[in-house]
Amino acid sequence: MTLGTIFRRYGTLIGFALILLIFWVNLPETFMTARNWLNITQQLSMLMVVASGMTIVMVMGDFDLSVGSAASLAGIVAGLLFTLGYPVWMVVGAALLVGLLGGAFNGVLVSFVGILPFVATLATLTMFSGAAFVLSGGKTISGKAIPEDFSNFARGGIPLGDIGGVAVILPNLTIVALLAVFGVWVLLEQTTFGRRLYAIGGNIEAAYLSGVAVRRLKLIAFSLTGLSAAGAGLMYASRVASANPTQGSGLMLNAIAAVFLGMTMSEQGAPRILATVVGVLILGVLDNGLTQLSVDSYIRQILVGGIIVLAVAASSITKRSRR
Amino acid sequence: MDEPTAALTREESERLFRVLREIRAGGGSVLYVSHRLDEVMALCDKATVLRDGETIDTGKVAEITHDDLVALMIGRKVEEAYPAPAVSPSPNLALEAKDLVAGRLAPTNFNLRQGEILGIAGLSGSGQRDLLRVLFGDLPVAAGTLALNGKPYRPSSPAAAWKAGLAYVPRERRSEGLMLTRPIFENITLAHLGRQSLGGIALTPRAEKLFAMGLGTDVRLRATGPRQLAMELSGGNQQKVVFARALGGKPRVLLLDEPTRGVDVGAKFDIYSIIRDMTAKGMAVILVSSDLPELIGMCDRIAVMRDGAITDIVAAAGLGEDDLLNRCYGRLPPAAA
Known part of the structure; x- marks a missing residue:
């Protein structure tokens, strides 16, 4: 392998390692600790779930811009149902169903009505957001309405014993994120469904002519993305023990950024779930490290955006020179 | 250049x-x-x-x-550019169309015997593409009947056509035939995932690669291995990948649209040999082509299309290129069927 090939295949990972090194050196006491890392994974868990779902539609070459609003809407629906006194399991089920149906709606618009995914999900982004505001009256649903069982979930976890003299637990939210990643991994990498999605992403016409039920698969894919968004919304609601109509607003751009960061690591630039995981980790580590270094949050935004541009640009430049 | x-x-x-x-x-x-x-x-x-x-x-x-x-x-040697047929077509009908209307097709009648290669000649835009599309489930039947091996045949989609035992090699291999960024074996197995998997759900890549390699040998594919990306192959080899996929389900009817366009002479002969091997086993072929020597050299009968209808069906044996070209232009009266 030439140096160029190594840089192209592993450039993003090398960059990530460098970032880790920089933080480790500058934050010797606090960065490379089990507690910090479990903290990072907990902070990232919502994004991890949404980015996993986003990977599913991006494999086909589509986007879902509505995930953030869908997460907020799911959180609001949960909050509302809690105030009406429904049990936790019913509320969780209902909120997930809202996400699934919202995603299915996206799927219908894209597959059967034939609207470009970018446009369709841009529209549903505002529709879901509007619905969240209408249902909540524009206010946060909080406090006594949310049952303790539900809000304790985000605080709880599985004890892992002592690491470095400190009692450490594996957060429930992290477990949920890991399950989501595992589920998407199985779906995309181990099933015929996933293989057909990659085929659609490779050449939709050839996939259709090879007997792939393109419309049905797109519908299912968008539904799953919606489901993941609802899951993230529930996770947020549990975390902050409240629901407000803008809760999910940062998710969509970060999820897409994470998938794109991941795509820089794969041959031919196809989205892969494990690569998305690295993308999410990069974003989370950057955020965590820069915060600990007391970098201003707006400067943080510029830096993170800049690193994404660097990664994607390096990837496309090296890809072009390969041909 | x-x-x-x-x-x-x-x-x-x-x-x-x-x-x-x-x-x-x-x-x-x-x-x-x-x-x-x-x-x-x-x-x-x-x-x-x-x-x-x-x-x-x-x-x-x-x-x-x-x-x-x-x-x-x-x-x-050149005289052997088109492999000779090993057996004659059987009298059993693989396909039969009566007054078929779909898209730009005017009422069309033809039949296709098992083991036969039926050529479709015609000036471009005469309806050949719509004929293939309706047979392959990409165009709905508006009127008339289609029968496959004696039973009524109304495919609702390409997926249905594959299931019924048809296979299609589209005209544009790069834009319609292949997923260029995916490996060869994925391209080949895509139409057969139902069988090339556990229960139709769990992928079995090792078995898939063996399946693909077997078909690759059948079509004399030249590649570094089943995991090579389709984009790295020459035009002729890319076409062979599309063929391999088409043959993977042991189709009873093979629909070919300009199968040797942009393919070098060596790969052309390989493709002709594959077609002959399959017809000897009873597969029926519809061959749409603008290469007149290819039609005359490979087909048993040639149907001429003009303005969305089959105007003429002639035996290919002994047919002259000029004769065929004139029929495409409608300058000769239809031959007695």
Whole structure:
């Protein structure tokens, strides 16, 4: 392998390692600790779930811009149902169903009505957001309405014993994120469904002519993305023990950024779930490290955006020179 | 220059040649890669024949004939450019269309016997594409009947057509046939995932690669392995991948749309041999082509289409190119069926 090939295949990972090194050196006491890392994974868990779902539609070459609003809407629906006194399991089920149906709606618009995914999900982004505001009256649903069982979930976890003299637990939210990643991994990498999605992403016409039920698969894919968004919304609601109509607003751009960061690591630039995981980790580590270094949050935004541009640009430049 | 006249009209090609000759006259040199031997004979001073990565021969064009070049390229004599049929078609019908109307197709009637190769000739836009599309489930039947092996056949989608035992090799392999960024074996198994998996759900890549490699051998595919990306293959080998996929389900009817367009002579012969092997096993073939010698050399019968309808069906044996061309233009009365 030439140096160029190594840089192209592993450039993003090398960059990530460098970032880790920089933080480790500058934050010797606090960065490379089990507690910090479990903290990072907990902070990232919502994004991890949404980015996993986003990977599913991006494999086909589509986007879902509505995930953030869908997460907020799911959180609001949960909050509302809690105030009406429904049990936790019913509320969780209902909120997930809202996400699934919202995603299915996206799927219908894209597959059967034939609207470009970018446009369709841009529209549903505002529709879901509007619905969240209408249902909540524009206010946060909080406090006594949310049952303790539900809000304790985000605080709880599985004890892992002592690491470095400190009692450490594996957060429930992290477990949920890991399950989501595992589920998407199985779906995309181990099933015929996933293989057909990659085929659609490779050449939709050839996939259709090879007997792939393109419309049905797109519908299912968008539904799953919606489901993941609802899951993230529930996770947020549990975390902050409240629901407000803008809760999910940062998710969509970060999820897409994470998938794109991941795509820089794969041959031919196809989205892969494990690569998305690295993308999410990069974003989370950057955020965590820069915060600990007391970098201003707006400067943080510029830096993170800049690193994404660097990664994607390096990837496309090296890809072009390969041909 | 690498196949420079592939997308040019005859007039444009002539203009290109004038420019190339001017370059030569000015002392420049031209390296001209092409499998259009007429052009090589007309334009070049020297020719080198490559086959399978090796230089076969180099010589002056003035001292060699067209047939010699073909023979060097394919490694066999020109008279054997089209493999002869091993068996005659059976009398059983694979496909039968009565008053079929769909898209631009006017009421169309034809039948296709098992083991037969039925050619479809015609000027472009005469409805050949719609005929294939309706057979393959991409175009709904508006009126009339279609029967497959004696039973009514109304495919609702390409997926249904594959299931019924049809296979389709589309005209544009790059935009309609292949997922170029995916490996060869994924391209081949895509239409067969239901069977090439556990319960139709769990992927079995090792078995898939073996399946793909078996088909690759059948179509004499030249690739570094089943995981090579489709985009890295030559045009002829890419076409063979599409064929491999088509043959993977042991189809009863094979629909071919310009199957050897842009394919070099050697790969062409491989493709013809594959078709012959399959018809000997009872597969029926519909071959849409604008290459008249190919139609005459490979088909048992040729149907001529004009304005969305089949106007003529003639036996290919002994048919002259001019005769066929005139029929395409409607200048000859239809032959007695």
